[in-house]
Amino acid sequence: MTYVDATAPDPLDGVFAADWLTKQILPAVExxxxxxxxxxxxxxxxxxxxxxxxxxxxxxxxxxxxxxxxxxxxxxxxxxxxxxxxxxxxxxxxxxxxxxxxxxxxxxxxxxxxxxxxxxxxxxxxxxxxxxxxxxxxxxxxxxxxxxxxxxxxxxxxxxxxxxxxxxxxxxxxxxxxxxxxxxxxxxxxxxxxxxxxxxxxxxxxxxxxxxxxxxxxxxxxxxxxxxxxxxxxxxxxxxxxxxxGSSLREAAEAMRNRAATEGVGDDMAEIVTLVNKYPEGMKPKDVATLLHWEDGKVRLYLRRAYESGRIANPKRGLYTPVTTETSVTIPLEGPGESISSYGSYTAIREAS
The missing domain is CATH 3.40.50.300 (P-loop containing nucleotide triphosphate hydrolases)
Incomplete structure (x- = not known):
């Protein structure tokens, strides 16, 4: 027979139910x-x-x-x-x-x-x-x-x-x-x-x-x-x-992507990769040509080379994006005066084309 100490605490004294937990208002992480x-x-x-x-x-x-x-x-x-x-x-x-x-x-x-x-x-x-x-x-x-x-x-x-x-x-x-x-x-x-x-x-x-x-x-x-x-x-x-x-975590993450993607490449490749990395929603070749003032053939050549070397992504036909498009922190990343409207110039180009 096993002796049970009646004065000992119940081993389950600290248990709490999921139903209780989901109703609690807990302090945010400091x-x-x-x-x-x-x-x-x-x-x-x-x-x-x-x-x-x-x-x-x-x-x-x-x-x-x-x-x-x-x-x-x-x-x-x-x-x-x-x-x-x-x-x-x-x-x-x-x-x-x-x-x-x-x-x-x-x-x-x-x-x-x-x-x-x-x-x-x-x-x-x-x-x-x-x-x-x-x-x-x-x-x-x-x-x-x-x-x-x-x-x-x-x-x-x-x-x-x-x-x-x-x-x-x-x-x-x-x-x-x-x-x-x-x-x-x-x-x-x-x-x-x-x-x-x-x-x-x-x-x-x-x-x-x-x-x-x-x-x-x-x-x-x-x-x-x-x-x-x-x-x-x-x-x-x-x-x-x-x-x-940069002036925010968003910009520092973008700078990190640019540095990794343009390391050891020429000026033209670095320029096109850096441009694509600015637009998580992706860019079309004609938009790149407009912003860089390049001929269409040159743009498509460098976009293909950048994709094949893993420096940018090509999720669907005719669209090029940064390799990583998700933000990596859980707080707002905008710096002083920075918001999605900061990229309005590119949006306007896409809508006008």
């Missing part, structure tokens, strides 16, 4: 950076010395002041704790001055060591600022992970990240950005670039990956998240400041 970094645990990964610390410093300043992230995305003001475990006060001061910060911000706090340990430190800051939807930045994960010699590396990685995730889950609206390094070598799936086992990526709510050629300012920001759809955005790093390549 964003540190709308469309890019939602609340919860975010893992930011990139190769060493690529600009990760500059990025999170800029994000911390933007969040503490309620300014713009990446140069053009307005963000809400919130208290920020930056655990800069690879830096000292002098370097942090120098970096702030480099990005133009000489006073404050009052809501931004730094620690270069965590004598009490990362978990108690992060937990205390989140608890004391819970009503203000705080942000904590841990730079880097490697400074607090330690080494592991057991047989379950995946389980160890997942447990470590889950412990960090539990901290922000206790305070809805709060966020934790963890900076980490990538593995060496090219990966077909950017999630495989995260150094360590897939347990690290599996426990995170969102993952951001920065890819940049060290000889250029242009970079790609890959975003995948449980709350923000996957996307790829073109960014530039200049004098320690990360900015979108």
């Amino acid at each position: 964003y540190v950076v709308p469309g890019v970094i939602p609340e919860g645990l975010t893992l930011l990964v990139a190769p060493p010395k690529i600009g990760k610390s500059w990025m999170v410093l800029g994000l911390g300043v933007a969040a503490a002041t309620g300014d713009c992230a990446f140069g053009s995305i307005p963000v809400d003001r919130r208290p920020v704790l930056y655990l800069a475990l690879e830096d000292g006060a002098r370097r942090l001061q120098s970096r702030l001055r480099t990005i133009g910060v000489t006073t404050g911000p009052r809501g931004l706090f730094f620690m270069t060591d965590v004598p009490a340990g990362p978990i108690p430190t992060i937990a205390t800051f989140l608890e004391r600022n819970a009503e203000h939807k705080p942000l904590v930045i841990l730079d880097t994960l490697g400074k607090v992970r330690g080494t592991y010699g057991g047989n379950d590396a995946y389980g160890n990685d997942y447990s470590q990240m889950s412990a960090l995730k539990d901290l922000v889950d206790r305070h809805p609206g709060s966020s934790l950005i963890v900076v980490h390094h990538t593995n060496k070598g090219e990966k077909s799936d950017f999630l495989d670039s995260v150094s360590g086992t897939q347990g690290l990526a599996g426990a995170a709510d969102s993952i951001l990956l920065i890819q940049r050629d060290r000889q250029t300012e242009s970079s790609t920001l890959h975003v995948t998240s449980r709350d923000a759809k996957e996307g790829q955005y073109s960014l530039n790093l200049t004098d320690g400041i990360w900015k979108l390549d």
Whole structure:
């Protein structure tokens, strides 16, 4: 006979019905950076010395002041704790001055060591600022992970990240950005670039990956998240400041498509691919000829070559579109003064033809 403790809680005490759930009015997801970094645990990964610390410093300043992230995305003001475990006060001061910060911000706090340990430190800051939807930045994960010699590396990685995730889950609206390094070598799936086992990526709510050629300012920001759809955005790093390549996420995504589609091609091919990428609804050859002032034969030749090389799509006869036409985030993407009417010139050409 099995003994049942009458005082023990019912194992199903936490169950709730779908009928109840569908009737609830739940709070919307909080964003540190709308469309890019939602609340919860975010893992930011990139190769060493690529600009990760500059990025999170800029994000911390933007969040503490309620300014713009990446140069053009307005963000809400919130208290920020930056655990800069690879830096000292002098370097942090120098970096702030480099990005133009000489006073404050009052809501931004730094620690270069965590004598009490990362978990108690992060937990205390989140608890004391819970009503203000705080942000904590841990730079880097490697400074607090330690080494592991057991047989379950995946389980160890997942447990470590889950412990960090539990901290922000206790305070809805709060966020934790963890900076980490990538593995060496090219990966077909950017999630495989995260150094360590897939347990690290599996426990995170969102993952951001920065890819940049060290000889250029242009970079790609890959975003995948449980709350923000996957996307790829073109960014530039200049004098320690990360900015979108454009005035909105829409423009940065378009710039990313253009860069990928026109890499290593001549001026004429780059021009026609860039033009087609501006119009998700598609273009006809005669419209391309009108806008580029090209002869019909040249237009059709380059459209065919661009399609055959995978730089544009040809969903139906006589219509050419960008390879990817869906937006990659869940928020409005229009920048200042940007709307569908911005493409009115092309619409007018199609209607007149």
